[in-house]
Amino acid sequence: MTSAASPGAARAYDVIVLGLGAMGSAAADRLAARGSRVLGLERFTPAHAHGSSHGGSRIVRQSYFEGAGYVPLLLRSYELFERLERETGREIMLRCGGLMLGREDSAAVAGSRHSAAVWDLPHELLDAAEIRRRFPAFAPGKDVVGLYEERAGLVRPEETVRAQLQLAAAAGAELRFGEPAAGWRALPGGGVEVRTAEGSYAADHLVICPGAWAPELLADLGLPLRVERQLMFWFQPAGGVGPYLPERHPIYIWEDPTGSQIYGFPAIDGPEGGVKGAFFRSGAECTPDTIDRTVYPEEIEEFATYLGARLPGLPGRLVRAATCMYTTTPDEHFVIAPHPRHPAVTVACGFSGHGFKFAPVVGEILADLALTGETAHPIGMFRPERLTGAA
Numbered sequence: 001m002t003s004a005a006s007p008g009a010a011r012a013y014d015v016i017v018l019g020l021g022a023m024g025s026a027a028a029d030r031l032a033a034r035g036s037r038v039l040g041l042e043r044f045t046p047a048h049a050h051g052s053s054h055g056g057s058r059i060v061r062q063s064y065f066e067g068a069g070y071v072p073l074l075l076r077s078y079e080l081f082e083r084l085e086r087e088t089g090r091e092i093m094l095r096c097g098g099l100m101l102g103r104e105d106s107a108a109v110a111g112s113r114h115s116a117a118v119w120d121l122p123h124e125l126l127d128a129a130e131i132r133r134r135f136p137a138f139a140p141g142k143d144v145v146g147l148y149e150e151r152a153g154l155v156r157p158e159e160t161v162r163a164q165l166q167l168a169a170a171a172g173a174e175l176r177f178g179e180p181a182a183g184w185r186a187l188p189g190g191g192v193e194v195r196t197a198e199g200s201y202a203a204d205h206l207v208i209c210p211g212a213w214a215p216e217l218l219a220d221l222g223l224p225l226r227v228e229r230q231l232m233f234w235f236q237p238a239g240g241v242g243p244y245l246p247e248r249h250p251i252y253i254w255e256d257p258t259g260s261q262i263y264g265f266p267a268i269d270g271p272e273g274g275v276k277g278a279f280f281r282s283g284a285e286c287t288p289d290t291i292d293r294t295v296y297p298e299e300i301e302e303f304a305t306y307l308g309a310r311l312p313g314l315p316g317r318l319v320r321a322a323t324c325m326y327t328t329t330p331d332e333h334f335v336i337a338p339h340p341r342h343p344a345v346t347v348a349c350g351f352s353g354h355g356f357k358f359a360p361v362v363g364e365i366l367a368d369l370a371l372t373g374e375t376a377h378p379i380g381m382f383r384p385e386r387l388t389g390a391a
């Protein structure tokens with residue numbers, strides 16, 4: 001590609017990717033694979049723990065209760081996670097199966113069933129007795145059912161980001177870490193400029209994947225985003241992790257009659273690594289600068305009590321707890337689109353606590369949008385205008 005605008009000055013880069021977390025590293029990978037000259041800028045180190053893409057595990061599933069419209073993206077994302085594993089030799093994905101638990105009319109169960117029916121996805125519906133028999137770690141009340149999906153499981157977020165960065169760099173992308181962007185602007189003659197403490201960079205196109213920094217970097221969009229402090233807990237069960245190994249314990253999301261959800265994973269971090277679980281939502285509002293990274297005893301106690309009522313062999317001893325951030329939109333759907341006023345800019349944010357499983361396909365979409373202005377993937381529901389009321 002040659003640069004089109006800015007007379008005289010040939011730009012060094014075709015595309016700048018701002019933020020190299022889950023989505024930015026995927027975009028850098030896909031853009032570099034297509035032959036673009038890519039500059040990636042990241043505030044921190046590769047696969048750091050200050051944003052939204054750390055903590056060792058992320059749920060992947062296909063019978064998606066958040067909306068049947070996500071399913072084609074998930075099918076493609078699975079293919080791309082497998083490609084990442086093949087091309088880098090890293091262990092990224094573990095298909096240990098997944099259980100969506102709750103009353104039959106809960107969002108987790110009814111929504112997953114709907115998506116499974118629309119897309120003809122393999123699944124089983126289990127009653128409480130069958131759940132106890134097949135997955136004895138769970139103690140469901142008799143009105144609880146479970147949608148079991150064999151294809152569900154988990155991916156390793158840090159390994160995913162590292163794999164995507166590795167492929168991007170191998171394909172020629174220049175990746176600069178510890179170099180936060182101080183600002184960006186669309187140039188009057190076309191193209192973009194990004195400023196950092198080291199200097200300024202020009203390119204034909206800019207892809208902005210800022211995670212929890214979206215309110216700052218995309219302030220001009222006026223998106224109603226809420227950044228939330230979220231907690232993750234790892235417990236060591238008194239009887240050891242044996243019953244929680246991935247051969248016999250699936251990932252799960254469990255919704256109670258108030259609509260509150262918890263989720264958890266099998267024991268994937270060895271005998272001492274514990275078993276991870278968390279509340280799905282209910283985080284306090286924060287910013288990346290103000291987030292309180294301390295996890296308090298009363299927060300541990302609250303989750304341990306809730307968890308113990310549902311998986312009685314847990315919680316046992318706390319191994320560790322950590323914070324993370326969601327960047328949530330009011331309807332909990334993503335924002336992925338060309339910038340409404342700057343055609344040389346593409347934005348991806350507001351992943352609302354469920355974006356990781358889409359990271360590779362979001363990378364593909366962002367590469368499509370940056371290079372051609374359009375994509376064949378179904379992204380209509382991610383338009384920013386639905387949130388801002390603009391035409």
Ligand SMILES: Cc1cc2nc3c(=O)[nH]c(=O)nc-3n(C[C@H](O)[C@H](O)[C@H](O)COP(=O)(O)OP(=O)(O)OC[C@H]3O[C@@H](n4cnc5c(N)ncnc54)[C@H](O)[C@@H]3O)c2cc1C
Nearest residue numbers: 019021022023043051052059180181211324351355356357
């Ligand atoms: C506790 C927790 C559990 C989750 N569980 C799941 C799950 O099970 N399944 C699932 O699908 N999703 C899950 N998610 C959501 C998912 O992890 C996120 O949607 C996803 O990681 C968001 O990726 P991102 O690229 O938008 O953000 P990030 O990965 O945080 O990347 C944004 C990057 O931009 C960089 N950046 C910001 N500003 C600048 C700047 N000015 N200059 C340079 N770089 C900058 C940041 O440093 C960061 O690296 C979970 C999230 C959390 C917090």
